[in-house]
Amino acid sequence: MTHLRKHLVVVGHGMVGHRFVQAAIERGLTETHDITVIGEERLPAYDRVALTSFFEVGADALSLLPEGSYDDPRVRLLTGIEVTDLDTTARSVTLAGGEVLAYDVCVLATGAAPFVPPVPGHDLPGCFVYRTIDDLEAIREAAATAKVGAVIGGGLLGLEAANALAQLGLETHVVEMAPRLMAVQVDDAGGAMLRRHIEKLGLTIHAGAMTKGVVEADGRAAGLTLADRDEPVPAEVVVFSAGIRPRDALARTAGLEVAERGGVLVDEQCRTSDPHVYAIGECAAPAGKMYGLVAPGYAMAEVVADALLAGPGTFTGADMSTKLKLMGVDVASFGDAFATTPDSLELTYSDAVTGVYKKLVISDDGTRLLGGILVGDASAYGILRPMAASGLPLPANPEELILPASSGSSVDVGLPDEAVICSCNNVTKAEITDRVARDDDPCADAACVTACSKAGATCGSCKPLVKKIVEDWFTSVGRTVDTSMCEHFAMTRAELYDLVAVHGHTRFDDVVAAHGRGRGCEICKPAIASILASLLNHHVLDDDAFALQDTNDRYLANIQKNGSYSVVPRIPGGEVTPEGLIVIGEVARDYGLYTKITGGQRIDLFGARMEDLPAIWTRLVDAGFESGHAYGKSLRTVKSCVGSTWCRFGVQDSTSMAIALELRYRGLRSPHKLKGGVSGCARECAEARGKDFGVIATEKGWNLYVGGNGGAVPAHAQLLASDLDDETLVRYVDRFLMYYIRTADRLQRTSTWVDSLDGGLERVREVVVDDVLSLGSELEAAMARHVGTYFDEWRATLEDPAKLARFTSFVNAPDVPDPHITFDTQRDQIVPATSTGPVLVAASIPVGAPVGGAR
Amino acid sequence: MSSPQVGAVAADVTGEMVAVCRVEQVPVEGGVAALVGGRAIAIFRTFDGNVHATSNYDPWSHASVMSRGIVGSRGDVPYVASPMHKQAFDLRSGTCLDDETVRLAVHDVRVVDGVVWVGEEVTAGQGGCV
Numbered sequence: 001m002t003h004l005r006k007h008l009v010v011v012g013h014g015m016v017g018h019r020f021v022q023a024a025i026e027r028g029l030t031e032t033h034d035i036t037v038i039g040e041e042r043l044p045a046y047d048r049v050a051l052t053s054f055f056e057v058g059a060d061a062l063s064l065l066p067e068g069s070y071d072d073p074r075v076r077l078l079t080g081i082e083v084t085d086l087d088t089t090a091r092s093v094t095l096a097g098g099e100v101l102a103y104d105v106c107v108l109a110t111g112a113a114p115f116v117p118p119v120p121g122h123d124l125p126g127c128f129v130y131r132t133i134d135d136l137e138a139i140r141e142a143a144a145t146a147k148v149g150a151v152i153g154g155g156l157l158g159l160e161a162a163n164a165l166a167q168l169g170l171e172t173h174v175v176e177m178a179p180r181l182m183a184v185q186v187d188d189a190g191g192a193m194l195r196r197h198i199e200k201l202g203l204t205i206h207a208g209a210m211t212k213g214v215v216e217a218d219g220r221a222a223g224l225t226l227a228d229r230d231e232p233v234p235a236e237v238v239v240f241s242a243g244i245r246p247r248d249a250l251a252r253t254a255g256l257e258v259a260e261r262g263g264v265l266v267d268e269q270c271r272t273s274d275p276h277v278y279a280i281g282e283c284a285a286p287a288g289k290m291y292g293l294v295a296p297g298y299a300m301a302e303v304v305a306d307a308l309l310a311g312p313g314t315f316t317g318a319d320m321s322t323k324l325k326l327m328g329v330d331v332a333s334f335g336d337a338f339a340t341t342p343d344s345l346e347l348t349y350s351d352a353v354t355g356v357y358k359k360l361v362i363s364d365d366g367t368r369l370l371g372g373i374l375v376g377d378a379s380a381y382g383i384l385r386p387m388a389a390s391g392l393p394l395p396a397n398p399e400e401l402i403l404p405a406s407s408g409s410s411v412d413v414g415l416p417d418e419a420v421i422c423s424c425n426n427v428t429k430a431e432i433t434d435r436v437a438r439d440d441d442p443c444a445d446a447a448c449v450t451a452c453s454k455a456g457a458t459c460g461s462c463k464p465l466v467k468k469i470v471e472d473w474f475t476s477v478g479r480t481v482d483t484s485m486c487e488h489f490a491m492t493r494a495e496l497y498d499l500v501a502v503h504g505h506t507r508f509d510d511v512v513a514a515h516g517r518g519r520g521c522e523i524c525k526p527a528i529a530s531i532l533a534s535l536l537n538h539h540v541l542d543d544d545a546f547a548l549q550d551t552n553d554r555y556l557a558n559i560q561k562n563g564s565y566s567v568v569p570r571i572p573g574g575e576v577t578p579e580g581l582i583v584i585g586e587v588a589r590d591y592g593l594y595t596k597i598t599g600g601q602r603i604d605l606f607g608a609r610m611e612d613l614p615a616i617w618t619r620l621v622d623a624g625f626e627s628g629h630a631y632g633k634s635l636r637t638v639k640s641c642v643g644s645t646w647c648r649f650g651v652q653d654s655t656s657m658a659i660a661l662e663l664r665y666r667g668l669r670s671p672h673k674l675k676g677g678v679s680g681c682a683r684e685c686a687e688a689r690g691k692d693f694g695v696i697a698t699e700k701g702w703n704l705y706v707g708g709n710g711g712a713v714p715a716h717a718q719l720l721a722s723d724l725d726d727e728t729l730v731r732y733v734d735r736f737l738m739y740y741i742r743t744a745d746r747l748q749r750t751s752t753w754v755d756s757l758d759g760g761l762e763r764v765r766e767v768v769v770d771d772v773l774s775l776g777s778e779l780e781a782a783m784a785r786h787v788g789t790y791f792d793e794w795r796a797t798l799e800d801p802a803k804l805a806r807f808t809s810f811v812n813a814p815d816v817p818d819p820h821i822t823f824d825t826q827r828d829q830i831v832p833a834t835s836t837g838p839v840l841v842a843a844s845i846p847v848g849a850p851v852g853g854a855r
Numbered sequence: 856m857s858s859p860q861v862g863a864v865a866a867d868v869t870g871e872m873v874a875v876c877r878v879e880q881v882p883v884e885g886g887v888a889a890l891v892g893g894r895a896i897a898i899f900r901t902f903d904g905n906v907h908a909t910s911n912y913d914p915w916s917h918a919s920v921m922s923r924g925i926v927g928s929r930g931d932v933p934y935v936a937s938p939m940h941k942q943a944f945d946l947r948s949g950t951c952l953d954d955e956t957v958r959l960a961v962h963d964v965r966v967v968d969g970v971v972w973v974g975e976e977v978t979a980g981q982g983g984c985v
Contacts, residue, residue, distance in 0.1 A: 487929065519884065519902050521927035522936035522943075547885040551923045551938035559938060563918035810895070811876040811887040818888070818895065820912070820919035834917075 006033045006104040008308075009093055011083045011250065013039025015048055016281030016297035017109035018064050021075060023305035030074040033308075036101060038093070040110075041132055042080040044068055049294055052160045053716065054136050055167055056689050061714050062133070086254040088274040105276055107304055108251060108264060112244040112282035112292065117152070121214030126221030127238045130161040142237050143168035150174070150224055150235035152211050154181040156324070158241035162203055163327045165237060169649060169682055172203045173233050175224060177242075179208040185322055185333035189350060190375045193357040197329040197376065206233065214238055246283045246290050259285035268314040269307040270300050278304045286315050293320065295424050295458075302426075319389060319423050323374075323381045328719055329355075330378035335371025335388035336361050344370055349402045351376075358402040360384070367393055372402075379762070382465040386429075390419035421465055424458035431455070432469050437477075446470045447752075463755065485746065486523040488516045493671065493746045497531050506536060507544045526550045527746040530633055533669035534741050537789040539796055540632075540669075541803045552631035555807065556793055557613055562832035564821050565613060566606040567593070568630035569620050570666065573640045573659040574601030583623035587616055594829045600637035600675065602628055607830050609817055611809045617794045626792040629667060633747075635674045638662035639687065643680030643697070650680030652697030657726070658686070661695070664730070664783075665737065667790050671744040671753075674737070675709070689717045692750040693733050698722070702729045706736055706764060707754040715751035718761050721769050731780060735768045738779035872965065872972040878906065881971065886922035886935065891973045896962055897922035898971060899946055901933045907946040908964035908973050910980050913937045914957055921959065949978050 008024070010017050021037055024030060039045070044065040054062055069077055078095075085094035092102045114129035116122050126146075128139050143149065149165040151158045154176025165172045174181070180191025181198070195205050206226060215223035215232050223232040246263035257265040257273040263285025270278045270286065281297035282290060291297065296318030306313035321334035339346055343364035350357045356376035363370055369388045374381055380401060387394075392415060395401070415421070417430035435443045435453050443449045446467040450456040456463040484490045489512075491499070496515065505511045508528050512520055520528075529548035533540060540546075540553050552558050557565035569584065576584075584603050588595045594606040608616055617627075630636060638661045641647065643654030658678040668674070677688030678695040688694030694705035700723040708717030721732055744753040757763040766772045797803045808814035823830040875889045875898065886899040888911050895911035899922070911919045916939035924935040926946070934943045934952060943952040949959035960980030965972045 488927075518930075519926075519928040519933075521929065522925040522941050525925050525927065543882075547882055547926065550925065551920070554923060559920070559923075561916065561918065561939075563920045806882075809888065810890045811880055811898070813890045816890060818919055820895065 007102060008033040008035045008105045008107065009101055009103040010035065010037040010107045010109060011086070011093060012109035012111055012281075012283070013037050013041070013045050013077065013079065014109060014111045014281065015045055015064065015294050016111070016301050017107075018045035019298050020107060020109060020280060020301035020304060021070065023302050024308070025070065025072045025075065027305050027309055029305060029308055030072050033074070033105070035075045037075065037077045038081055038083050038095065039077070039079040040082050041134070043133060044077060044079055046133060048131075051130070051133070051136065052164050052167075054133055055140065055164065056684055056687065057714065057716070059133050083250060086250050086277070088254050088256070088277060091276055103276070105278070105308060108272070108277065108279040108283055109281050109297075109301075110247040110250060110283040112290075113247050114240060115243045115245050116240045117211065117242055119211055119213045121216055121221065122240065124214055124216055124221045124238075125219065126236055127214060127240065130157060130164070130239050130241050131244075136164065139164065139237060139239065140168060143170055146170060146236035148173070148234045149237035149239065150233055151239045151241055152224070153241035153243065154178070154205065154207065155184060155241065155243070156182060156322070156326075157244075158239075159198070159326050161239045161241045162198075165239065166201065166203060166327070167682055167684075170237060173206060173224075173235060174198075174203060175206045175209050175211055175226065175233065177208070177210050181205065181207065182331065185337065186331065186373050186375060187338060187359065189348065190331075190357050190359065190373045193350070193352075193355055193375045194326075194329060194331060196352075197355050198327060201327050244282065244292055246285065248283055251277075251279065251283070259288040259290070261285075261288075261290070263288075263290040268303075268316055270304050270315055271307070278307070280304055287317070289317075291318055291320070293318070293322065295319070295426075298424070299426055319385075319420070321385050321389075321423055323378055323385075330374065330376060332374040332378035332381040332385075333372075334381065334385040335369070337371045337373050339371070341370050347399060347402065349399070360398060360402055362394065362398060366398070369394055369398070369401075374402075382462050385423065386415055386419040386421055386462075386465070389423075390416050392416060392419070415469075421469065422453075422455040422458070422462045425454040427453050427455035429469055432466060433473050436470055436473050443470075485527060486521055488512060488518045488520050488524050491515070493527055493531070494743045496528070497534075497742055500528070500531050501535055506532065506538075508532075508548050509544075520548075522550075523746070526553075526633075527671075529553070530669045530671065530746075534786075537667070537786055539791075539793060539803075541793070541797060541800075541806070543802075546806070555610055555613060556617075556627060556631060556797060557608065557610075558631045560606060560832065562821050562823075563610075563818065564606070564832070565608045565610060566604050566630075567608050567613070567616055567620075568598070568602050568604050568628040569625035570628035570662075571602050571625075572662040572666075573638070573655045575655060575659065576603075580623060580625065583619065583625075587619050591616055592830060594831065598630075601639055602630065602637060604630070607823060607832075609809065609821060611807055611814065611817070614798060614804055614807050618798055621792070621795050621798060627667075627794040629793075633670055633673050635662070635665040635668045635670070635676070638665075638676035638678060639691065640678045641680050641683075641685035643678075647680055649683055650697070651699055652680055652702065654678040654680035654686065654695075654697055657695060657702070657729075661693075661730070661733065664787055665733075667793070668737065668741075668786055670737070670741050672747050672749045674750070676733075690714070691717060693717070693736060695729065695733075701725050704729060704732055707751045707761065709749050709751050711749070713751075715749070717751075718754075720761070720765055731776075732768050734783040735776055735779040736764065738782045739764070739767055739775070742779075872963070872974040875971045875973050878966050878969050878971050881906065884926040886924065886926065888919070888922040889973065891962070892975075895919045896973055897935075898964065898973065899926055899935055901926060901946065905933070906964050906966050906971060907933070908962040909935075909944065909946065909949055910960035910962075910976075912959075912980075913939055913942075914951075914959065914980065915940055915942050949980055 046062040082096040083093050092100050114131050149170040150173040151162045152175050154174045162174045181194050210227040212225045214221050221238045223234045225232045248264050251264040264279035266279050266284050280300035303313040303315045323332035339361045345362045347360040359373045361371040419429045435449045456466045483492045525548040588605050596604050598604045638658040640654045640658030644650035675691045676693045677686040677691040679686040679688045680697045690708045694717040696703045702724045703722050704720045705717035706720045809818045822833040824833045881900040886897050889896045897911040899907045911921045923938045933946045936943045944959045949961040951957040958980045960976045961978040963974030
C-alpha cells in the first residue's frame, strides 16, 4: 500500500488565506498534505484591517508572517506571483511564469478588489484605490507634493482612507452618495453624530453627493465635479473607496458557479460547484451572500480546514457586528442594528455636547436585545454584542445599558456558556472558562487565556469581558489569584512600592526584614532597587544598592554576548556638535570599539572591557557628555524630528521639546524602560506613537499619546489629550509617568499597564487629566523631586574610588584583560568571537598574587 | 568583619591553595572574578558570611560573567543567577537549579585571617556546549 502525500494549493495570501494555512498546520493537515500558497502581492499576508496605521508603524509591524515563511517545511509560500488559470478538469493551476501546479485540493482565497465607478477621469494620474500596502505607498508619494485630497465613499473604508489623507497633512474631503456616513453600519442619527466628530477634525463631508467626474489639469487629477453642485471639489489626490467586488474571475473562467451579485457560490462547507475546489473569505459567497469582513473569512478558513480533516464544521452565516475607532471616534454596530425585526422597539440616548449616540433594538416584549448602534462611546459593546447574539434576557432596566452612568458597565450579566465573547476568533464563554478550569495546564490569568484561546487577540474589544469572566470564575471557586512577586515577597510590585514609600525604607535589608522572607532573588532585588531609586534617586552603585542591581546597572553599561559592554552617551534630541562627534569618534578609535547609530538617535560603542569603562567615561564626561542610561529600566531617549526649525512642514519646535523632556526625565527609574518621541507635525517622522509617551505637534499646541512601544508585542500609543500648551503637556507627562511608576508591575510596559487598569485609557485620563483621585499635585511633586535631585551617575562614579574599584577584570590581577573576551572583524569593525569553553590564561600571567589585589 | 568562614564545599585538598584577596573585597551578596592557576574564578560572599568559589564561565551563554550575577536564596539554597539569561546555580554544588544536567565547576575555598584562598576544582563543571 502506498502513502502518497497530497498537494493542497491555496490561491491568495491575504488575511484569510494565511489564517487557513495556520489552521491547516495547527490541525495537522500538513501530516498528509504538502501546501503551496500563492500570493499576488509582493508581501506575505498583512493586517489589512489596520492598513491605515501603515504610515505610522510600517509594513513590518503589520505583517502576519514577519519571517516571510512558515515554520512548517511542508508549506511553500510564493509571493508576487499571479495565478492565471484554474483547470478543474486537469486539477491544476497555472502561474504567471508558466509553471503548472497540480492539486488534489484547491482553496481560493483571492479576496476582493475595490470598485471604481466608471466616471470620466477615474484613471488619471493622482487617482488611487485603498486596498494594499502598495496603494498606500503610492498615495503617500502623491501626497508629498499635494495640498488637497478627496475620498469617494464615506463608508468604513472611505473614512479610513480619509483619515490616512489627513494624516499625510492634506486638506481632506469625503464624498458620499448616501445621505449619511457609514450607511451600512449606522442609522441617520448615528451618521449625523459621526459627521460632527469628523468635521471637528477638520475634514469636509459632502453627503448625498454623486461624483460626476474627475477634473483634469496638466494631465493629472485636480478635483471632482459633483452632481447638483456648481463648484468642483479641489483634489490633487483622489481615492476611490466606493465598495468592493469579489475577485472571482479565476473561478468564472474555470466554469465554477458564481452568485448573482458576484462571489464564488459555496455550500456550508465552503465547497464550490467543483468538489475539489473550496472558496473562502471575500471571494466566496456562501448561500449567495458575500461577507466584506475578516471575521467571517476566518470562520470559513477554519471550516475548510475542518472539512479537509473530515470534521463536522459548517459555515451558516456570520455575525456582521463591527466595532472600530475612526479618527479617535468609537463606532460600533451589532445585531439587528436597523430594527428590521417586526415590531421591535428602539431605545436611544443622544448627547450632542459629548458627541455620544447609542441605540438599542429590543424585542417587542422588551425581554431580549436584538442589536444596536454606538457612536462616540462604544465601551458597552463588549457586553451588548454577546448579549444580543445569545438572546439573553434583558435586565429590568435596559436603559442602564446605554446611560452614561458607570452602572452601564457594571450591570451583572450572567452570559450563557454558548455566548460568543470574541467574534473575531469565535470564542465562546465556555471555551474561556475551560481555559482556566481545565485540569491539564490551566491558564492563570486573562492574558494567558487570550494567548491560548485567541479571545481578545484580534481587535481587543472583548478583552475587558474576557478578564471579567476569568475573574468571576476564580471568585466562584473561592480562589484568589496569586499576585506574589516571587517566593520572597507575597505582594505585587505596586503594593510593595506603597509599603516602601509609607515606611520610608531606604535599604533592601530593611524591606526584606519587614515585608519579606529569605534573601531575595534576581526578581525582587532589581525590583526593589528600582523602587528605591524612584523614591530616593540615590546612586545605584551605593553600597546598599550595588548588589541588588542587574548587571547593566551594576556597571552602568549594557552587557553584550561575550561579556563586554556597550557605552551610550546621552545625546538629547539626537543633537550633537561636531566637536562632540569627534570626541566620540576618538574614544571609539582609541579603544577599538564597534560603532553604531542606534534606533533611538544615539551612538552606541560596543566591545568595551569592563575595566576600560572608567577611562572611556572620563573622556566622555570631560567632553561634556553624561550617562545615556541605555542600561537601566529608565528613560532611554526622547526621539525627535527637526520640527519647525528646519522642516517646511513642521508646526512646532519638536527638537526643543524633545530635549526638554529628555533632560527632565533623564535618570528616572521605572518598572520597564521608557521611551518618548516628539513629532513636529502630523507626518510623525519621530514615530512618537510607538513610544511610551508620544507628543505630536498641532497648529494649536501638542497632542499627547501614551502607552506605545515596540518590542515583541508592539503597541500603538493612544491619544490622551489634545492641543496642550507646553506647561500642561509637561504636567500631564509628569503625572502619567509617576502614576505608572507607582502602580505598574515589574517589567510591565506602559501599554500593558494601561490595559491592566480597570477602565484602561479612560482611567489614565481620569487620573492624569481630570485628577479624580486628587493625586495630581502629589505626582507632580514626586517628579519635581526627581528632577531636582538628578545627577550624572557616571560623573559621580568617576569621583568615588570605592565605586571605581569594582571596575576590574580580576580582583587579583586588575589590569589583566579577561581572555574570554575576543573579537573577530566584520565590515572593518570588531564583532564578538564565538566562545567554545573556558580559556586557560597563558602561564606568563602572574597569578596567586599577594593579598590586597596588587599584581 | 565577620569571622573567617570555611567554604561550604569541604574536600581533601591535595593541590596548593592560592591567596586571592581580602574577604572584604568580595561584596556581601555579590561576587568578584579572580585568576587562579590561569582560570577565571568567581568568588561570592553570601549574607551569612559564607564564601563560595565557582568557575566564572557561564555554561549557558559561553561568557565569563558569573561573578556579576545576582546572589540570592531559593528556600535554603544560596545561589547565583547568571547575569546573561538568569539561570540559577547552587553556590555550594554548582548545580544549575533550572536544569540539573548542567553544572558550574566549584572550587575549594577557605578564608584564613581575612584572606580568601582558592584551591583546585572539587566538582567538575561543563565548559562547552550544553
